[in-house]
Amino acid sequence: MDIHSATRTDDYGTISKEFYNDDRFARALSEYNQNRPVRAGAYVNVPPIHVLKRQFPSLTGGNTVLPAGGSGTSAPTSASSAAPKWSTADPRPTTTGRATFVVPRGNGMTLQQVAQQTMGTAQRWRDIYDENPAIKPDEVLPTGTEVKLPAGVRLP
Incomplete structure (x- = not known):
């Protein structure tokens, strides 16, 4: 959890x-x-987004992840997922047409956590690593890091 000084x-x-x-x-x-x-x-007190979604589903749209603009289709997420979720992905098109995931503000994320949030399973971290070989598999990526996603991954 983060603590924000207003x-x-x-x-x-x-x-x-x-x-x-x-x-x-x-x-x-x-x-x-x-x-x-x-x-x-x-x-x-600013908890991870999954905490707000679990505790206040009627105020957050339930256990769905929507694009930052708040429109489009939603994809269900698992409320019992072990990997933390901080916020919705910030999809940015690349020159190859593939989306990137930008690590949101928080405590950073590992490739396993990025895979869990973007593809629904932490076991697909190798697919992300293949697109980002300069990132060490156990490295905690700081806020703002852009991670290329595998072809075909569609962010909500």
Whole structure:
């Protein structure tokens, strides 16, 4: 879990946008923090996105992952998945037409966690490694790292 020190311009919407790349989780984030007002200098608890989805399915759209824009089709995710999920993927087309996954803000991710989030199983980490041989298999990738995804992987 992250702890955010609020500024005078923060509200749950801006914090949701910063941590989850989308402000639609603001109501769930407020509920998670027992609806305490956001005040400058106060701390706001920011859990991983899967925690909000599990605890507040009616406020987050349930256990579905939607694109950052909030439109399109949704793909079901497993609420009992062992791998943590931070936020929706940020698909960016590459020159080859393949999507990339951008590691969201949080504690970083391993190739296994990227595979779990993008392909539904951590066992497919080798497919991602084949596209990104410069990344060590056990390396924790920092926020903002762009990871090429295998051909045919469609992000929600």
